[in-house]
Amino acid sequence: MTTIKDLAKAAGVSITTVSRALNGYSDVNEKTRSRIKKLADELSYRPNAQAQSLVLKKTNTIGVIISEIKRSNAKDAFAFEVLCGINDRAGELNYDILLFSTNPNKQLRKSYSDLCRERNVDGAILQGLRVSDPYLKEVIDQPHFPCVLIDIPVAGERVGHVTTDNVNGAREAVRHLIELGHKRIAMINGYDEASVSRERLTGYMVALQESGMAYEPALVTDGRFSEEGGMDAMQQILEKHPDVTAVFCASDLMALGALRALERAGRSVPDSISLVGFDDISIASYCSPNLTTVRQEKYELGYQAAQLLIDMLEGRQVRHKVMLPNELIVRGSTSRKM
Secondary structure (H helix, E strand, O other), rough: OHHHHHHHHHHOOOOOOHHHHOOOOOOOOOHHHHHHHHHHOOOOOOOHHHHHHHOOOOEEEEEEEOOOOOHHHHHHHHHHHHHHHHHHHHHHOOEEEEEEEEEEHHHHHHOOHHHHHHOOOOHHHHHHHHOOOOOHHHHOOOOOOOOOEEEOOOEEOOOEEEEOOHHHHHHHHHHHHOOOOOOOOEEEEEOOOHHHHHHHHHHHHHHHHHHHOOOOOHHHEOOOOOOHHHHHHHHHHHHOOOOOOOEOOOOOHHHHHHHHHHOOOOOOOOOOOOEEEEEHHHHHHOOOOOOOEEEOOOHHEEHHHHHHHHHHHOOOOOOOOOEOOEEEOOOOOOOOOO
């Protein structure tokens, strides 16, 4: 393997000159730089990444910290699509990614700062954190380490935020049900510690208010962003509010659980009750009936998060909050109230 010492000897220059030529320093003559680069190609020289990072104080590696990856979430695949977006944009911009999976117990044993410092990443993207997670305060308090949060509404000089328009997406979903003639509309939300839950609840309330309908807190049940939680929440709605004719779910995974509960109760969808989800995960278009939902661009969330973080790392002017649009996709799980 050709070393930088071999390359310097072949070029008849010092090791320092080779290093500065290959790293783009302006004090190297262009003719010399071209000759060194040509020799590097001919000799198949590849720089030592670890040595380069020590010189440049930069590893071109970003951490991706995802909270609570579970096999039971495989139907959702939300985090995977976001990760694909991060990976593709990072690769296009010559950055590598390092994936960390965390949970509240791990966070108590090892701080966010320690995690990133030990792995020597330049910045980090965080997804799936609750507003109560120990890492969140650390992120806000970090003065020099840039990071981007997905779906956590925090922004600052070294903190970016990428999200979808949760309020308007939920508003459009509930407006769709209202336009179909539904007047008793329940909501299966996630959990209060998720900022998207609060935003989607706001959208639900805005849609009701705009149509002159009263908001009834009793019609909102938490489904913990899981299929089982959605099933439990739907069973509660059927028992306590049998007059409900439509349900807005704050995630498709909870809507799938609601569908199971309705099937067990002998309630047909959409003839007996209409159902709307949020996310447009892959299975939403294949379940029976296929699911009316709010499509958010999961891949684009990751792509834009990587772009924002790398822009911050490279000192470019940025908008610290990026909000992506979403779209209501009408399928077979909603119909006009008879």
